[in-house]
Amino acid sequence: MKIKLLAFGIAREIFGASSIEIELPGNTVADLKFSLEALYPKLKALASYLVAVNNEYAAGDLVLDIRDEVAIIPPVSGG
Amino acid sequence: MKIKLLAFGIAREIFGASSIEIELPGNTVADLKFSLEALYPKLKALASYLVAVNNEYAAGDLVLDIRDEVAIIPPVSGG
């Protein structure tokens, strides 16, 4: 499946864009992270990063739908 | 010795004045409290009260001087 991703902060800089499309072999959040890390190895150097689906933090086993709003959330640092 | 006292809050109301003079048989803060409580038994109904001498809280054994600024401090309730 093809998923559109929003990216912020250092993830946006790693991707070189605030939004990218990625083709996934599987359909879970864990599959997405696996594919992303293969394409963008710099993600693995981050302290951590999370995936948000429809404005909620998502666990690895969440199944993605093509209509979901998916975002990559590098370590937050507000305040 | 004769001591002039400043009084605040409920102590002022108990004395009926913001400043009174009192004749002491002794010369310590404890002597002052003993004499005051005899004259103004309502002081004993307070949760507590302290004596300040020259703007500092004073212990019972402090010896008073006629030139000291002495004040009766009922339970504080600022804030």
Place this chain on the structure above:
Amino acid sequence: MNQALEVQACIDWVMTPESGGIDVFIGTVRNATKGKQVIRLEFEAYEPMASKEMEKIAAQAFEKWPVQKLLVHHRVGVLEVGEIPVIIAVSCAHRDAAFEACRFVIDTLKQTVPIWKKEVFEDGETWVAAHP
């Protein structure tokens, strides 16, 4: 101690380029105490000693935490519901120290500073904390 307290001015005063966090405590006159309607509060202070005690508390806060600037103001006189009897503002490089120092100042002020508060009700008045 007779002038209204301007919150913004207090914050401007404590802010420094080295500050990362400012904690501000604002005491306000509440319309009720223990379920009873309060009409107004009347504050009285032994002013020279109150100033001295507030300076001591500030000095202790500077000793205990890396405080940059600290302000504490307390009013006297008649205050209506919604008015501000006390304001404390503390600036620090980091927020934990600001929160802790600010709370220490108000907690200690309420224990040691010679200021007295009379609650005035429809049907009477009470010196707060006077009796057990």
Place this chain on the structure above:
Amino acid sequence: MNQALEVQACIDWVMTPESGGIDVFIGTVRNATKGKQVIRLEFEAYEPMASKEMEKIAAQAFEKWPVQKLLVHHRVGVLEVGEIPVIIAVSCAHRDAAFEACRFVIDTLKQTVPIWKKEVFEDGETWVAAHP
């Protein structure tokens, strides 16, 4: 999230006749981090999710403490030294709850709300907390 934060307006907004204590936390842009001079900060947010996360934190504070009103504002964009990226104001009947709820909100905001801060130095820039 683009407008400057007016401290006085925030305090006026949380104050109620039932309030006895208001705690306000003001984050300010510090001129240095780990001894290195900071020129400015750049904040970026995933705005719809950030709003949602801030609402969740507020809801948790209302559950945990008897909060009367609570306000949390966070800015995005470029902020210079001395500007205010974040302000939290909490009103309660009693001060302990106000302090605790306010500290909970800023502590949790820093852990969960999707907002990112870039520190800009003379000789480079860093996304705060990005790397171990």
